[in-house]
Amino acid sequence: MRALAVEDEPRIAADLAAALGAAGFRVDLCGDGEQAWFLGDTEDYDLIVLDLGLPRLDGLSVLKRWRANGREMPVLVLTARGTWMERVEGIDAGADDYLPKPFRMEELVARARALVRRAAGRGSALQTAGALSLDANRMTVALRGVPVPVTALEYRMLAYLMLNRDRVVPPTELLEHLHGDDDAREANALEALVARLRRKLGPGVIGTRRGFGYFLESEDEPA
Amino acid sequence: MRALAVEDEPRIAADLAAALGAAGFRVDLCGDGEQAWFLGDTEDYDLIVLDLGLPRLDGLSVLKRWRANGREMPVLVLTARGTWMERVEGIDAGADDYLPKPFRMEELVARARALVRRAAGRGSALQTAGALSLDANRMTVALRGVPVPVTALEYRMLAYLMLNRDRVVPPTELLEHLHGDDDAREANALEALVARLRRKLGPGVIGTRRGFGYFLESEDEPA
């Protein structure tokens, strides 16, 4: 678990390093805005504690640059200037949490842990098959990274096919999974569902094995 | 949260009352030094905003008497004569913060909050998602920095969604969290709650994934 502490005041920096270190982080220290920006942009940190008052490059600018470059690591912002405007700016710049000085070290560590915990829960629920990817957390579907709007039923169908990839799933099994077994529906309902999905996803995603059922295509095999 | 505003100029006094009131304080007004001293000495305020130029008894003297009597409440001093010497005097007299006239009301409110927070012995903890920010200590909600009045139940709902950001939360889970699991409520109660919150927060904050649940929108993804 790596952490970067950006703080120009040596005493506070030392305290930060000690507290985060005791909490199990491997801590890098940095007291300069430009260096902080470089480190955060090139290294992989699990957490960054960022003071706003920095030499050479302001903390808010550093944060904005990171976010502009797509860096998503959790950032905990510290500031002595706890005015209303500062807060709004910090939030807009993409801070995940905010702590005004003075603060108790225990609280910072607690908040840092919460941030890391939250970040860990992100994005791990992604399943992919070919160009298709499902996010089980957000219940969303993306094709080649482009989000595709799907309904609840459509999503469940894709999820089931994803679960049974490299296998042809019979229509009866799909219907049974999508609805209660007791519910009797015409086979055409499934076909309509597949048709609607194919219209959204395009060809080469859901394949048909005539007489057997449906399956997810691997996409890399030339049609 | 009670506040006392000591200011003899009626227009400024009215502005103070309005701003502090909007910030969640219950405000007492007072334009007289002796009365201010009496109030501050006998009532329990969480914050006092004190103008220095007062009739009958000077603001600094009032402040000194309070401190001499062991009154520890946070005092924010206002003065038109914003010289350096004045400031030192104010701090020596026991002021916790100092604001020269003219000032922006937002800054006064921000400093007032900071004082109250500091007096409470802990820093405020902000969590943000998109344009939304929650203050876990004060149980307040702000949208793009603008405070939004929410009820306790509404706050808990937002807090739970914030805790599970980047995830669609099923209605059953939300209901279970908001009330005891044993408590059986109609699903419509949740919908009504969401509707009321959306009326306060506007669109683009609480999203719906039909058939799955609710989630906090990240501000840039239009579902």
Add this chain to the structure above:
DNA sequence: CCGCGCCTGACAGGAGGCTGACAAGCGCGG
């Protein structure tokens, strides 16, 4: 070339979700 299986567009019924109104519960102040 034939037939069956699958696909597709259109459509209507219905479920899920939204909203305004209302009333009971609750705390707070007088």
Add this chain to the structure above:
DNA sequence: CCGCGCTTGTCAGCCTCCTGTCAGGCGCGG
């Protein structure tokens, strides 16, 4: 102790979007 306002669950109506059904057409396999 009473009254008032705020909060919140419930209800009914409405609206949107989903989804099953139907009819017809295409195409693969024989």
